[in-house]
Structures are given as structure tokens and as C-alpha cells.
Amino acid sequence: MKIMQKPHLLNSIIISFILLIFCEMGFAQGEATVQKDTNPPKNIIAKKQLLDLTCLDCHQSVKGINTRAANYHGDCETCHTGAEEHRDELLKGQSGNGSIAFPQVKECMNCHKVDKILANWEFSEHSKGQAICTECHTLHAAPVPGKSHLAGNKIDNKSANCSKCHQDVASRFNMSSHHPVNEGAMSCASCHDPHGSPRITLKGKNDQCLGCHQAIRGPMVFEHAPVVEDCMSCHDPHGASSRRLLSVSQPMVCLQCHSIVQGKHGYGSSEPSAVGTRTISGAVLRNCTNCHSAIHGSHQDPVLRY
Amino acid sequence: MSAISKINLPILICMAFVQNTANAEPPSPPPVQNQEGATSRVIESPTTTLAPAFSASIVRSSDSLKTKVRTEPTFTKMTGIPFGSYLLFPELALYLTNDNNIYEQPRNTSSDWITTLSPTLVAKSNWKKHALDFKAGANIDRYKQYTNENVDDYWLGADGHYDVTPGTNFFAGLLSSRDHEDRGSPNAIPGIEPTKYDTNEGYLGIDTQIGRVSVRAGVTHVQLDFHNPPGVVSPNTQDDRDHKIDSVGARISYSVTPTLKPFIQAASDERCYSQTADDLGYLRDSKGYRYAIGASYKPSAILEGEVYIGRMFQDYDDSRFKDMNRKYFGGELHWKPLVGTSISAFLDRSLEETTLTGASGYVDTMAGASIERSLSRDMLVNGGIYQVQSSYQGIKRTDYVTNATVGVKYYVSPVVYLGADYRLLNRISSVQDAYYMRNQVMVSLGYTPGRKRPALEESMSPWEKAMAAADHNAELHGNIIPKLIYFDYAQGVDQSSTNFLERYNYLDQSFGNNRRHGVIADVDLSLVYASDERDLMVLEREGYGENNQRTRLRINSESVGFNAYSSIFQSATGGIDFRFNPNAVVGGTDQNYSAVAGNVGESQHISQFNYDSIDTLYTVNRSETGASLMFKPVAFDKHGSVEVRYDSIVRAGNKMTNYVFPAVALSGGSGSTARELAQWRGYSQLIDEQSKRFTFNFALTPKELFRLNYEFSIDAFQNFTAPVSIATVSQWSGIQIGSGGGGVPFFNTSEAAGQPNVTLNFVADSTLITNSLNFSKQFSDTAVLSAGLSMARLKQDSYTSVQQISGYDDGKTGTDSGYLTGKFNLADITSIEAFARYSKRNNGSSYPVAGFYDPVSDTSYERMVTPRINSIETRTVGLEVHPYQKILKTSLTAGLVHEDKDRNLTYGIDPVLVPELMLYRDRSSADEIYLKLISRPAKHWMIRLTPSYIDSNKTGMVTEPEHAGQIKSLVTYSRPDWKELVASAYYNYKNKKNSLHGYSSYDQYAGFSEPQTQKVNSTSRSAGLNLNLVPREAVKINLGYAWNQMDLDAYYFTTNRVRFHYLNPTSATSAPPPPGYTIWPLDFLVLGNPDFKVDNHSVTAGAEWEGDKLILSGNYVLNMSEGHNADGLTVQLPEPDGRVDNQLHSLSIGLEYPTQRDISLQAGYTFDYYRDYAYPAMSGKLHTIMMGLNFRM
Structure with missing residues (x-):
């Protein structure tokens, strides 16, 4: 069999930097005119003017969001305590940065504690990891769609947000076998509750998987034990180098638990005295499910062939 | 539709009269599709009329499973049309319904469109004393296709009261109706038309109050006359169902306080059939009585309810019927938490009539809840769900019927409305083929001249008033992007084979229908309306052709949220596997694949793989649709929320099997070799399945005292593909059943008689019902408690013919789980969290089943070579300490978890399979200790470290760790003040080992070889670097590198005999066993220590630049895998199976350039390139070019 020549990894890295250069070329075209966050113009606005300013007069946009038009959360001081001191400091010609408060979980909970999805926030993994609401949620505008996907990026906004912190998990979605998150067909939140924890969920290990893969939920007459107990005995749901999200490809994933009867799977008869003298066929070893296709359980065959 | 008598009528008479006379607004229920699809309106039946007002939302018939839900438009302001001393309430409604299962069949369902005309008229007396009201109406159903189902139902009635004194009145009522019976009713006879029946009923009673004591007493008479539908002839007629019921009853109440009234009630009835014996000879006449004690409670005008409990008895004339003696109970709750919002809940039990063979009757236990909400003066929404358990007396049958509805009604003028309703009906049953799932979607147009539009302040919800009063800001903006996508698979396999790059990108639906290249048209859409009152409407669509698109609609206000979505995604994810099937690569199955030359014996069939389908394009199309309606906490003054949700998943396509x-089973042919080479086959199996899930969620947060959340869901899965049997495959492959000739192998039915009927890869219909309850309570800042309980029941709804013949008729599993968690803050120094979890999965399926599921026999379908998992019980307890560390801004968590698993396994009957012959064990016991460290040691720096260790002394499978060490680490450096820099690096390591499992000596045979221990050693590592930067104001850059490695080695065992052969001394073996043995012992031998080790590298680079006009973006991803699979096997796997070596490049470039003020040009180019060095045939390229125009609104 002819083996193709591989390009070096360096080639790929070079391509990456070509992209960077491509971006640098754009620098010469001048500064962008996108709307910037408008900090209080303390150097050019007289005190008299400041006295009449409301929050929105200065903060017309926050992170590119037009706060005047889409002031989704209404009153600024509900979340930003110290706004009055902030303004007073500005009047005194100070920066005003020291008095204004940015909302922590507690401020959000003042209003949202009755939301059912937050009923167990105290026990959630994100809470224990000291995550705060604003790390994931945009507060200054309604939760509306993001930009168009110019560069072929079909991932949904939620999942893109998750991948900022969970980079190790995100990397698995680049593997040749993965759940189609990057393709936009599903989201991290399709399986994970960002406000919960496995300890306070009433779903079993497999329930998340079987919520979509109902065809294998059974009940089966002949069950396959690891399928009943934990899908992740064999699969890595985020991504794998092996086909069908197998953490370890066939036949290794099967051979951990199963011995193979030589007489049925290789060359030679099933003479019991012949143990150790026969060879298992490579054709068998390449893919156990070529015969045992009902690997998730069967309604009729105890050895899961159909 | 007329109701059939209920056993508690007299009691209901006593309970209901006052409410009925006090109700000045006539009902306007939506129509209900009966099982045969007929649309019939729920009418004011005697049962309904006599029921307490707060139970009148649900009506059932007695001997059929009719699903009648009446939702009275509480907030529809009905003033009536004066006519003398009467007020008239006319209504004319036209309904158009799509019903997907008009016969309520388990499969092969029939759908149709039904048009229903429904005129009604109610005349209410407008007198100061006394009352005499009249009502009449009809439902005229016309089917588009199944015209035999057309029905004309009608009803006519009157009721009133005569007031003797202010505290005493006589009341009476009459009602006559024509109705039809549901097709799916257990009593239904399959006539050409539905069974129709007439009901005539009347009641008379007195209601009086003496001091604190009030008494209501009355009598009822109900008579039912069933008509034989055309096509039904004697002896199976409907005449034997004709009967009458006479009842007498009373309730005595005592007002302890103005709000609390305990009561006692009793009633008796006599049920007489017109025929002495029914068509099967049963004497169905009976007498019965029931009593109860209870209390009603009405603390305010917005809340009322009652509960009662007692017993009920029924004596039957037929000695074959066992007398009935059951608990009797019921309850009601009616709550109007806000203006425009009404919530009702109920619980009820009653005895109903049936003529099923062997059954005296059935006990219905019903529970449900409904909600109605006025969103504005002109818009009403409602939702509800109830479930009935029908337990048949004397036979083994229990049915569960679920009825869930959601609807909206909008008045386009004060007297004309448009409506839309969705209803889900589902029945699961303990008997075969009684399951059904039915969906009804209906739209309606109604005319109600007696209605007056409510004044603004009368019906507006708080948020609506606020909306009307506010001078709020709002904005509407959006984009619409029509676009063309050109694609070209520049390399790779031909049109008849699935490409690797099609695994998540199936672009086969283009103009010209060319799979290799073509043009796809699509449109992206984004429309957003948002106001500073938090009103939000978002409509968004993203499409990449017919096979990859998604649309979502969200409408949100402070108090109500509505979501709907639809998505389609087509992939060949599993279809790629076919490329690795035998014959897909040179040498894939022939003898040269193995190191051994020549193939003999039983395994010769491995030498040849036979395709029975020329179709090698494998694809699965997955469509998801759903909608949810949520009444948010604001709608209930933050005391709770209610949500109803519907989700559907449809999967269609094919897969290699x-x-x-x-x-x-094979005989004939030109010798054994020809037969064996015909054994191994593959075919394209169709996929056509659907899952429908209905969810109801109710949350309660009364004054923030606690949080209670209840969720009910029912998920019905149906497989629509025709079963593929062995006979079918034989037909495809040219192998005749029963005989053969001409040197062609044939299926010898004398050797394997039942096998041709065996269904291959059968996928059963199933229904999953889940109930879960969560409770949490915050105790100031000192403690938080949370607890939950869940019950899930999964039931098989369809069976293979072999299962049915064998007697396997009950496939079901149940899972119960719960948890209790508490977190306690100790003096601002530390917090402790303790938790316990429990779950148990029970397998309640038929077992053992003679002739099908026998662990002893060596005959096909009667052997069992793996243990049966009867139940798995998991118990987990843990403790976590979280000391507050203010030094270095460090947070530390330490935890300890202990988990036990007990498996109840049946290995078999003597001679047994024993655990020693396999690696699966019945117990697991593990301890885990872990730390979680999050530290910010210096400005801009964050470190996260989470080491853990697991130690187990028992494991159930080798995939569970005996010892496992893990560490996850992450370092982040962020400088938002300097080019918004975020740089991070991570390293994760996990090693798990297990050597607790082995094939031990089997002491029955001294000669059994030495114990063999499996040793599994698995290590996974990952590391990565990421950089995000904004070097210039309009430029964003991200770079990333990730490495993942999986390394696993384990022993590879062979054994000398198949377990079931081993258990059967008569099974085929010619060689005599060793001296001293009657059969050969089962020996295991290590054949190697194979190792799987694959490294995966991923490089990502992305950038975006936003200039004055032009926006440019680019993205590049490289993923490469290298390694080996099962290295060290005695048979070295040749490529492509033994070596993993591939690269996947994906480069995308996009631009947006404004051509006019609100129009811009968008373009994108994507290049995907997959190169497989171990399996070059899998390599391929894909070019995709997109051009679109972005119109901004």
C-alpha cells in the first residue's frame, strides 16, 4: 500500500500566521469607526452639564450595545450600586471608577432567585467555581442573536461562550468524530445545565444521551451491561479520534471486557482442545460490530448480533 | 357528546347546585376530537352540570376513555343579549382540525382533516328569585377523507331552582343528548361508523341551611341507549350495554368557621341493564354505595378547595364478578392568583361501567391541573394536563391515559375570535397494542354576539397596564440575507459512496441534485424587537441548505414567555462506518487479511462479506420541532411559574446493518464452502422514527419561603420502519426459504423452523413517563437545603412476532432516584456541604419466558449467555468542605465521596453460568477524594487546580477504576486594560487502572486452567495554549493549540469454547474431553497485551478586522491524529485498522462590504481537506463558496 507523504505540522502553523498577517494588512486602512464604549467625557464636559446627566447620557453604549435603545434591564442602579457617588466623584473631577459597583451573583439573585432554573444555584459547579452571571450573560441588551457567521463558524453563541473557559473540552470538538456543536446542530446546553450540578439533578448518567438517542433506550430483552450503566464506558461525547465517539476504537474497546472464542471468530474448528493454537481473524478484530451490530442491546439475540 | 352516568352523581348533586345557579357566564368549551376523529363538543352533561363548579373542567364518560377537557373562558366577558326576562348567549364556532391518529392505533395510523360546525345557545333567566335555564347545542363533524366518521352530536337541557326561603331551595334538571363513542375505547366495536348512543337524565333535590348546618340531598336517573353501528351484527351488538342508573345521596356540612366546612356524604346507586345478561352471558346489574368525610376550605375569593376520603362498594349480580371494595377519594383546588389568571387542580376516583369480557367494571383514578391566563383584553391562553389510571376489575388490564392541551384564543373584534389549540393524547396499557399517541392541531373561528369586550382596567394584566401607561423605548431591527452556496467535493470517493467530509455536512440537495457539486439557495434571517419594558421578540433563522437549518422564535414579556423552534440537520456520521466494513478496503475480509493462510471450519464465513443493498449512501436526517409556553414568576406575583413544553424529534434515513x-440454517449449495461464504451479509436498513415529548412544569415559591418544582413529562417513541426479518434478507440475497436447488444455498426451515420470522435489529416503540419533584429551602445566610425525588417508567409498546409467540409481552424498566443536599455556612469561616444520592433501576420485563429466554438451552432464542440485570442500585454519600481563604484570594474545596453499587443479576439456572466465567460483577464500592483550588495570587493571574484520587475495592466492570488519579490544571493571565489580552494554558492528566477482574478457577473442574486476571491501564492526557488579543481597536485575534492523548492497554483473552456450548454437553464437539471429564472445561488464555495509543493535535487561528466599511474574518483549524490501534495483538492489524494517521484542515475566509446604507455584500469561502495516510481512499476535499446580500432593517 502506498503511503502518502505527510506535510509537516509547521505548514499548518505557517497558515495560521498568514491569517495574522492578513489581519495586520488591514491595520493600514485606518481606524475603525465602530461605536466605542463612551466613558464620561470628564475633560470636555463642564460640571454644569454633568449635573443634568443621567447614566445613559454618558454610557450611550456598553460593549457595543446601544443602551438607550435596548436598555434591557431598566434601571442602572438596580445592579450598579454607588451610581450617585460615581456621579459626584465625576463632578469633583475624579475618575469615578472607585465608587461604581458591578453586579455580582447576589445582585442578580435579588430579582432572579424565583427563576426555577436557579433553584439550586448554590450547589452548582459554576457557583462553586466562583463564576458570576456576567461572565456568561449580557446584561445591557436583550439576549438577541449575534453576528452573522462570516467565516463559516456555525457554532451557536451559547457554546462559543462556554468554550472560552472550557478550552480542553472545546478542543475535542475539532476531532474527527464529535457531536455537531461546531456545525450548529446542537449546543453545549443541549446536554449540560450551566446552573446545575450532577449532584442535584434527578437525571441518570445515561438520561442525557437517551433523551435524543431514544432508539437505543430499550427496554431490551438482552441488555449490554455497560450500555445500561454508563454510555461513557465506551464513548466520549465531546469528541474522539475514533469513529462513533469511541474513546478507544474497536477492537480494544471490546477486548477489555470480552474474551473471544477462537472457534467462532478465526481460523479453525471449535475443538475445545485447540485453545491457543488458532488465530483470530483480523477481519473480526477490525470491527466487532460488523457482526455484533446490536451492540446497544437486542430484542432477540443474546449475543447482540441483530 | 353526552356523558354516561357516574357513581357519585347524588353527591355531586348536593355539591354543585349553588355554583351552577350562580354562574352567569355560559361555558364555551373547545371541541374535542374523539378517537375516530369526530369532533364533538363537551356539553353540559348531567355529570358536568351536577359536578362542583371547580371540578367541571374535566368530564369523562363512564365506559369509554373519552378525553373531554373543558376550559371555560373565565375571562371572557359575557354580558348576554336581553330577551324578555332572559339573557341569551349564542355562539357559532367553526373548527378545522388535523388529527394524526383518528383511530387511536398503536401504529399504521390514519390522519385526516376534520371540519366542525358548533352552534350553541344558552338562555339564562334573569330573575331575582328562582331560576330556569335552557341550553342546546350541536357538534357537526365532517371528515375530509374518512367520511364514515362523520357524526352529528347534539344536546338539549334545562335546569333551575325554586327558592322556598332565602336558605332553602329545590333544584332540578333534565338533559337529553346524542353522542358517539371513541373508536379506541376498550368497549368499541369496529363498525363501519362509530357507535352512537343517547343519554336521558334528570335530577331533583333540595338544598337547605339551618344555622351552621347545611344539607343537600337529591336523586338522579340516567338512562343510556347504545345503537348498533352499521356493519355490526348479532351476537356482538351494542344493545347489551343499554342500562340505567338510579342514585340517591346527601351531604351534610358544618361551618366551623366562615372559611372551613367539614362534611360527610353518602350515596347509593342501582345499575340495571336492559338485558338480563350481556352478549357473553354476564349479569351486569349491581348495587353500590359509598361514603366519605372531607372538608371544604375557602379562605378568600381567589382560593377554594376541598378534599374527601372514604370507601366505595359495589355488589354484582353475577357470581363470577368479585365485589368491589376500594378507597374512595377526591379533591379540588381553584386558585386565581392574579387578575386574569386561573389555576385548577383536581384528584378524583370513581367506578365506571364496562362490558369487557371478565371485567365487572373499572376504577378510574384521575389527577390533573389546568391554567388559563388572560394576556390582554382580547387574548386568552390556556394549558392543562391530566392523567387517568383505569384499573379493570377482574382482568389484568390497566390503562394510563394522558391528555395535555395548550391553546390560544384571540378576539379580532369584541365578538369574533380566532383560536389555535394543540392537544396530545396518549394511552399506554398493560395489554398488547392498546398503546396510542395522538396529536390534534386545530384552528377555530368563532362568533359570540353575547360577549362584550372587557374594559381596559377590568382585564389587563399588570404588565399590560404598565405597557399601556409607559412611554417606553423600543427598537426593531433585523437582517435578512438571501444567499447562494456553491459546493464542490473536489476529491474523494465517487457519487455512490458517502464521503468522509459529508459526515457533518451533507450537501446533497442542490439544484440539479448532483452530490459532487452544486448550488444551494438559502436565507438567513434575524428580526429583533426589544423594549426597555423587557418585551422581546426574536425571530432568527440560519440555513445552509435544506439539510442544515434552524429557526427559532422567542416572544418574551415580564410575565409570559413563548419559544418555538425548528431545526434540521443531516449527517452521515454513522454512515462513515460503512467505509470500514469488510470489502470496503482491499483485503478486508479474505484470508490474506489474517496472518493465517487458509480458512477452515466454522469461521470460514468471515472470508466473504455480501452486500445486499446497492445503496451505499448513508445519511440520517434529524428534524427537531418544539414549542413552550411559560408563565413566569411575575405572572404569579413571584409565587411561582408554570410551563408547558412540546418537543419532537424525527429521524429518517438509512444505516448499514x-x-x-x-x-x-443454510443447506444446499455447492458444498459447505459455498454455504459458509453466503452467511455474512450487510444491508441498508431504513430509519424512520419519531419521538414526541410533552412536559409540564410547575414551580412554587410562596413568599420565598421555599422553592418547589414539579415536572411531568411523557416521551413517546415510535418506529415506523417495516420490520426486516431473516426471510426478508434471504429474499434480497437470493437465498430461498425452505428449499433450494441448482447449487444455490437455501434456508432450511426444518433445521431452524422459527428463524425466518426473526426480526433483525428490531427497534421497539416505547413510552417514558417521568415525574420529578425538587424542593429547596434557604435559611437566611446560614444554610441551604435541597432535595429531589424522581420516578421514571419506560415501557415497551411494540413487540416482534417471535416475542409475542413466545409470551414475552411485558417490556418495562423503572428508575427511582433521589437526593438530599445541604450546605451550611459556619461563622463566616467555612462552609460544609453534605450530600446523598440514591438511584435504583429495576428491570420488570417478562422473565423467564419459556421458549425464548432460557439460560440453559442451546437452541436458538432459548439461550442466555450474559447475566440478566434485574436491578442496579447506586448509593452515593459525600462531604465537601469549603474554607474561606482570603489570603492570596484563594478558594479551596476538599471533598470525600463514597459510592456503592449493588447489582442484582441472574446468571442462570442450573447448570449455571457463574461470575467466574465473565468479567461482570455484582458490586462496586469506591472512595474518592478531591481538591479544588482556585487562586488569584497576583493581579491578572488565575490558577485552577483540581486533583482527585479514586480507590475502589470492588468494581462491576473493568471500565470502572480500581485506582484512578486525576489532575486538571489551568493558568490564565488576563489584561483587559492591555489589548484585552487573555492567555491561558492547561494540562490535564488521568490514569485509571483495574486489576480486580479475572476469569477464576471453576471448581467444578479441577483441570480448569489457572486464574487469568485482566489488567486494564488507561491514561489520558491533554494540554493546550490559548491566546485572545485585540491588538488594534478593530482587530481581534485568537490562537490556540491543543493536544489530547489516549493510551490504553489490556490483556486480550481467548477461550476454547462458547459459553452456551460449554453449558450443553451435547453441543457439537468431536474431540473427547480430557480424562476424567464428561465435557470439556472452559479455558481462557492470554493471547496478547494490545495497546491503543493515539495523539491528537489541534491548531486553531482566527482573526477579525473591522474597517470603515469592510469587515474581514478568517478562521483556520487543523486537527491531526496519529497513533496505533491494538498494537501488540497476535494478529497485527493491517492498515487502515491498525494505524491512525489523518489530518483535517478547515480554512474559512469571510467578508462583508456595504454597497448601500442598509445593504451589504457578504461572501465566504471555506476549504475543507481531509487526508488519511492510513486509508487514502477516505481522503477528500470540499470547496464551499457563499455569496449573500445583507439587508438591514
């Missing part, structure tokens, strides 16, 4: 003919 393999099958091996049993060697014993």
Missing part, C-alpha cells in the same frame, strides 16, 4: 446467517 450487518447480519450473519446461522450456519445450521
